[in-house]
Amino acid sequence: MTPAAPRRALLARGAASARSRRTPRPVLGGVLGPLLAVVLALVLCGCTSLPTSGPVIEGGGADQGGPRRASDIDARPPLSGASRTEVVAGFLDAMTAWPVQTSVAKEYLTEEAAAGWDPEQETIVYSDSLPVRESAGTVSVRLTAADRLDAVGAWRGAMGAEELTLDFRVSIEDGQYRIADPPDALVVPAGWFRQRHRQVSLYYFDPIAQILVPEPVFVPEGDQLATSLVSALLAGPPPRAQGVVRSFLPSGLTVGLSVPVSDAGVADIALVGEPQAITAQQAELMLAQLAWTLRQDPSVTALRVSIDGTDLPLPGGVSEYSVEAAAALGPAGPGGGRALFGVSQGRLVFGSGDGELAPATGVFGAEGAGVSSVAVTLDNQRAAAVDLGGRRVRLARVQQSASEPAAQTLLSGGNYTRPTFDHADRLWVLERRPGGAVVWLYDEHDDAVRTVRVPGITGTRARGLVVSRDGTRLVGIVRTPDGSDRVVGARVLIGGRGQVQRAGRPFVVREAEGSHITDLAWNGPIRLGLLTATAPGSLYEVDVVAADGATVGVDALSTIVTGKVRGLAASPVEDAPMLAVYADQYVDVVRQEPQPVDLDGLTQLDYAG
Incomplete structure (x- = not known):
């Protein structure tokens, strides 16, 4: 097709x-x-x-x-x-x-x-x-x-x-x-266009079929949403995603006249095309792609699939495949996304989101640890911390471990920003240099640190970097010659063994608008939260923007928060609230609900990743 x-x-x-x-x-x-x-x-x-x-x-x-x-x-x-x-x-x-x-x-x-x-x-x-x-x-x-x-x-x-x-x-x-x-x-x-189209995600897999990757596209609103979603998914990845993701839906298949949805919420997907042998494993991956794509239609709760009149076998012999059945393969990766990690008085702290934060028992939670920023793996087990005034990056267990009592030094001697993990525990670190930024990657499978050239970020005055949970998107804050900040993105190409090969051509997520962006974080699979200082120390703006740079037809959030905001805490887990972080509390940006914390001097707070 x-x-x-x-x-x-x-x-x-x-x-x-x-x-x-x-x-x-x-x-x-x-x-x-x-x-x-x-x-x-x-x-x-x-x-x-x-x-x-x-x-x-x-x-x-x-x-x-x-x-x-x-x-x-x-x-x-x-x-x-x-x-x-x-x-x-x-x-x-x-x-x-x-x-x-x-x-x-x-x-x-x-x-x-x-x-x-x-x-x-x-x-x-x-x-x-x-x-x-x-x-x-x-x-x-x-x-x-x-x-x-x-x-x-x-x-x-x-x-x-x-x-x-x-x-x-x-x-x-x-x-x-x-x-x-x-x-x-x-x-x-x-x-x-704005009145009649909406941005949705088509779900494909990363090259080693470990996690689903959302590819944002626009489709027409209305009664044919399910049909539009399936038809677009069958067309294969958009050009910008070629080589980044893969689809397990066989090529050459098309949807019939429509995808009818019953009153019970079951979508009947009748595909036509050349007969092909489909293994049970491929069928499960196909169903996962279809389920995650169709769950964006609120009328769909389950699906059935046939190819040229032959029913696709469903796991467990069920008659319908729930759109929630492939939750474990979702783009936010494992974990519920509710645990919070941060830095208070130079120590790694953590909590469950109720305001109670406690120092970790590992080396980064000790008094005098001197931690300035931190990132935690999705399983909440290990942390990467920047210390010595931003001059060193180390890796250690969150909680005390007899088998790994000391921290492993990954980088030293540079000027490093807050690290970020993807679902495969690959660690990305931005180093700011007078001659231009350098992007470092630590892959635990190779136990090695190397640089990755990221067009649009490497060699620029980049000031911050985040990676998507699926590991296929890098987004950075780049200072322009006039002193304002632009948000730049690039796709990451991953090889068949899960190794990072290179980054693709850059694209602008948000143009420089004469302002300074003080923080950014993923807020859902295809959205980013940006914190901009309108009046530093007293007035900040929080904007939610599309990660692909779309400016028309996107539901965007823009709100004002007051006081001295330290940063944002946000997660690609869709129901995790985005938080404005203060020294003594954090505030749900949407609900405007404050949550006091029982520690003094909070300087960073974030979800895992």
Whole structure:
């Protein structure tokens, strides 16, 4: 199945629905429809602004395509005698049909262009006004700002300034103006997109099938959510994740017309494609991917899968596979995510989240340990601590151990920031150097420390680093030349034996906005919490941003916390609260509930990882 297949299937279903229900609209003065009349008037005034949504059908002929919804939008076909600019404006407007379909948009194209147009290749989401210019048979539309999604729906970031002008060559066919060279993209307004799409995760495995990795993509909202999720998952990983993750769903499979969900919440997934031999182990991994992907549809509680009419065997001989059945393989890794670890008066402390924190019994919990920052493995057994004023990194047991009584020195002589562990107990440490940052990796399987070049972070003025639990994403805070902070991400490629091979190309998670970011932490599998000092020592802002850098269509949290905040405590475990940390308490950022602590001088608090 090609990457564009989910979109293609969706567009085909939308086209069939639109053909069955399209209702002729009255024309203005017998020539121009309401939208084109407005567009033409604005063009004549020298300023054009396309709407954030298309017209809503208010009634008319028989509805043969099922119940109408207030959100449905009919696309208008081109009117006879429309000008070049009206044809281009009508084409752009026709792409806002909802449910998604492009059959009407194709009517604005020449016959040859309509046959070759491939809007499934990408989505362009634009904002602001669109000045239109016409010159020598070409209509140019200037997008003041726009972003791209790839064929699967993954965010690709902002378009460059040189890409923001869309040129449409308009020719005459059968006496009417038609577009001869449309871009191979669905071009839609940000407001329309925001109202009708949501960011979800498609779940794949790391290369050694130890943990599920979420890949964020955008899919249409509505009754077909389960169908959209399965179709997108079958398409395989988005381009940015190629080589980073793997799928155990056989290639070449497609979903039927839809994925029906029963009143009991059971999704019936009927897949079609070439017959393939599937082992019991592969079947379990397939089910885990489907379960974690479909659990994002609140109507789905379980699933059944068939391939070409043959039921996929379910573990234990059950008749349905619960979406909670593969919880142990989830992207947050093992553990419940509730234990808290921190630093108070230079000692490692820990607690269960009720405000009671106690010093650890291992070497880092002793008086005079001099710990400045710490990270703890997901099993809560070992800690990596930075001490000596940030000049040394050591590894030791959290609690006293007769077999390992002393700490192991991993790094010394540098300027190290807070470490971070992934699910495989790989330890990542950022060293700040005058000549540019260095990223260190300690892998217990090799018992060796080495550097990893991370484009966008290595060699920069990086000030902090975190790794995702699945080990495939690194995100850092980078100081820009103007003194503000940018958040930069990079994917990590892991080999077949679980060894880190290299980091991929960088991408911007958040642009520098003239502020200083004092802390960052994972807040769910595909979200990051950022702590920004608005007025250092008294006023801070907490923002939740998408880890892929998406800025449109993402549910974001932004809140203000007062006082002298020491940092954030957050976890990729979805129900673990994000905490603002103070010297004598921590506060649930969402609920605004304070929890006093029974230790003085708290300087760091965090979950394991």
